[in-house]
Amino acid sequence: MKFDAKSLRFNPDGLVPCIAQDHATGEVLMLAWMNAESLARTLATGQMTYWSRSRQAFWTKGETSGHVQALVEMRIDCDRDCLLARVRQTGPACHTGRRSCFFTRLRDGMEEPIA
Amino acid sequence: MKFDAKSLRFNPDGLVPCIAQDHATGEVLMLAWMNAESLARTLATGQMTYWSRSRQAFWTKGETSGHVQALVEMRIDCDRDCLLARVRQTGPACHTGRRSCFFTRLRDGMEEPIA
Numbered sequence: 001m002k003f004d005a006k007s008l009r010f011n012p013d014g015l016v017p018c019i020a021q022d023h024a025t026g027e028v029l030m031l032a033w034m035n036a037e038s039l040a041r042t043l044a045t046g047q048m049t050y051w052s053r054s055r056q057a058f059w060t061k062g063e064t065s066g067h068v069q070a071l072v073e074m075r076i077d078c079d080r081d082c083l084l085a086r087v088r089q090t091g092p093a094c095h096t097g098r099r100s101c102f103f104t105r106l107r108d109g110m111e112e113p114i115a
Numbered sequence: 116m117k118f119d120a121k122s123l124r125f126n127p128d129g130l131v132p133c134i135a136q137d138h139a140t141g142e143v144l145m146l147a148w149m150n151a152e153s154l155a156r157t158l159a160t161g162q163m164t165y166w167s168r169s170r171q172a173f174w175t176k177g178e179t180s181g182h183v184q185a186l187v188e189m190r191i192d193c194d195r196d197c198l199l200a201r202v203r204q205t206g207p208a209c210h211t212g213r214r215s216c217f218f219t220r221l222r223d224g225m226e227e228p229i230a
Contacts, residue, residue: 028136077216101193105191
């Protein structure tokens with residue numbers, strides 16, 4: 001079936017969440033947001049391009065840091081309201097320098113960094 | 116540091132997205148939403164409990180289908196606006212009977228089911 005981005009169920013701001021997962025290790029790296037145009041740019045260029053809600057601007061991951069994400073495979077979910085991008089991550093995905101943004105776990109009511 | 120759910124950055128509807136990942140295989144199973152109370156219930160019971168936006172009700176995953184998700188580890192991201200739940204999934208996670216909701220990939224402008 002031909003893919004039509006209009007068939008996605010964007011939220012009232014015109015966005016869908018996109019999970020970035022390391023294609024080789026399966027590690028979940030981050031979650032960011034895409035509008036139809038950032039998805040089109042990502043598919044056309046092979047470089048993950050999100051929509052920055054804080055800056056209200058396109059955000060090509062790594063364009064300043066060099067920590068780019070190359071798209072390996074884009075998937076959509078059954079409800080068509082979430083994307084899963086399997087990526088090849090250069091350097092850390094997180095702005096803190098960690099590989100993944102999910103470096104804090106909850107245990108017994110406490111927050112613990114994951115080594 | 117003691118975890119306080121009030122420190123999470125909920126959206127205007129009081130929700131954060133929660134990614135469910137198979138703890139053993141790393142497969143991303145689904146994305147759903149949680150409010151503070153569904154997170155509290157999940158942490159207290161060890162059973163993934165989301166907030167259904169369509170039904171506007173708590174949704175203990177698998178309570179009707181039996182396809183429950185046992186929480187293995189809950190993580191929060193650097194921005195405190197997304198959760199990653201590593202889970203032990205009984206049966207399929209997706210209501211279509213697939214293991215994961217992300218069973219459709221985009222390739223060359225086409226949608227393809229993943230075997």
